[in-house]
Amino acid sequence: MIAMKDLIAFDRDTQALGQIAGRLGWDQETMMPRGSAGQRAEEMGAIQTVLHARRTDPRIGEWIASAKPKNDVENAILREITIGYEKACKIPADLATEIAKVTSAAQGTWAEARAAEDVSAFLPTLSHVVDLKRQEGAALADGGDVYDAMLDDYEQGATGVEIATMFDALRPRLVDLRAAVLAANPAPSLDHTFDEAGQLAVSTKLAEVFGYDLNKGRIDKAVHPFSSGSGHDVRITTRTSAGDPFNCFYSTIHEVGHACYEQGIDDAYALTALGQGVSMGVHESQSRIYENQMGRSRAFTGFLFGHMRDQFGDFGIAEEDAFYRCVNSVSNGYIRTEADEIQYNLHVMLRFDLERQLMSGDLDVQHLEEAWNTRFAADFGYAVDRPSNGVLQDVHWSLGLFGYFPTYSLGNVYAGCLYEALREAVPSLDDDLARGDAQAATTWLRENLQQFGSLRSPRDTIMHATGKAPSEAPLLGYLDAKFTDLYRL
Known part of the structure; x- marks a missing residue:
């Protein structure tokens, strides 16, 4: 009972921080000054570093092992936390941070290239994003199909x-x-x-x-x-x-x-x-x-x-x-x-x-x-x-x-x-x-x-x-x- 309670409480703060990260992304697309892109990339990288550390905290594994859900809802919470924890532990912290920084900055690069009708201005950045995502996919796949591992992030169980x-x-x-x-x-x-x-x-x-x-x-x-x-x-x-x-x-x-x-x-x-x-x-x-x-x-x-x-x-x-x-x-x-x-x-x-x-x-x-x-x-x-x-x-x-x-x-x-x-x-x-x-x-x-x-x-x-x-x-x-x-x- 204590392990399940502690796990849910810890995850609640992680979920709240994730919402804050999402709000930064919303602001970037709607109200952020154009000249703030570089700083926002640093901010997104920093919060992703914190989130990754929480999502891979060894205590989560200990709580999962000891947790005793008392109903279907807690069973489902434990299932989802376990899936997220196992995925997060496969991704190196520095890779998670780098992806957050690069993709944050890449949005601005894409928007400028799109406005200028200039594909060549975007391709170097896209190449970097693709390389990082291939690394992430390979880590998640653990020897399996890289694309399936990435698809699973959006549609669990699909191939x-x-x-x-x-x-x-x-x-x-x-x-x-x-x-x-x-x-x-x-x-x-x-x-x-x-x-x-x-x-x-x-x-x-x-x-x-x-x-x-x-x-x-x-x-x-x-x-x-x-x-x-x-x-x-x-x-x-x-x-x-x-x-x-x-x-x-x-x-x-x-x-x-x-x-x-x-x-x-x-x-x-x-x-x-x-x-x-x-x-x-x-x-x-x-x-x-x-x-x-x-x-x-x-x-x-x-x-x-x-x-x-x-x-x-x-x-x-x-x-x-x-x-x-x-x-x-x-x-x-x-x-x-x-x-x-x-x-x-x-x-x-x-x-x-x-x-x-x-x-x-x-x-x-x-x-x-x-x-x-x-x-x-x-x-x-x-x-x-x-x-x-x-x-x-x-x-x-x-x-x-x-x-x-x-x-x-x-x-x-x-x-x-x-x-x-x-x-x-x-x-x-x-x-x-x-x-x-x-x-x-x-x-x-x-x-x-x-x-x-x-x-x-x-x-x-x-x-x-x-x-x-x-x-x-x-x-x-x-x-x-x-x-x-x-x-x-």
Whole structure:
């Protein structure tokens, strides 16, 4: 009893320090002066040194050996702490510190290279990040597959082979559906200028509709939208584009999905090993079901159409059905975060294959842009026009987040499973969303998934919520039905 109590108390302080580190990262992306990057890298390195020392403290091993959990929750806490401790002990302290410093500085380098459309300015830094992450992956793998070890950080228990098999099942159906849609009559598009203040006002309304508690969060702007934090301090960011308000609105809804997962976790789990989302795949299931299955539904776009007319007046779309088609337009494009539901996973598959090659050493960083452009042309049928639309568009690799990308598509698969169960559980869903009322849906998600945090494994989390093993079939069925109807295929 004493060992378990001491272990939980020690971990609570470690969790709190981890939240502080996350807040430094949030500040770096939103409010930090550009000239502070060097000092912030030192600060991030210092706090990671402290965190690594705590996560590898020999007393943790002693407490684990002596701990006697008294219920399922403490069993789960012990499981998660043990997994984290064993991983942390495999990574040398100096390597952990170096990764924190280099990736902190690399974010600024990436942003500057992206703005200048200069891949060569970023490649030396990326080479350093890749080298450090290979070292970390090798340490974690302990003779096993390096990429699997990195993927396990984001989706516990998943392997590259399993993900590749899932992608092989998704790809042909997605490619065929994409071809059919692109051959159909195009959806209407926006031809209007939307002021930033108006976009942010609508964005805040959407956040509130989907249940984001702004008393324990905030919305800021960032180059790449993200969510940060857990418990009673969960922050999101969005971005604006004068000609494309959907970028702002759906980035916001997406990040609200992440944030509501964190805000929805049982308060009893706060600052414990269970007090955050169980995996990035499950996390992404929340952001995607909020953004797509609910936010881009015919019912909800009717509500959004009226709200946009109230905010912006006549913006060139005359009626709800045309607006629905506009929101769900399928067209050629370069940017993953702006991709429609059909093509989004194709973007992820490209990154998944390239980063596996980078980690295995089969692809050198110096040839990454060429490999990206070749693969993009093969998958999408046209050439990348500039680096910010290609290899420089995502922040993830500068942050060292190798193994992260496939969880985006895994999240789409999970979202398909959850939506199937949600529609059965909430038969009034369409009527609710048409009124701008997402409460019944978000309550179901909170009660059946979000509140449990990391209590269960990722797969078991989805099975508990849906009663079925995860499968790509519900997602493919949903996409076929939606776009066949929308484009009258």
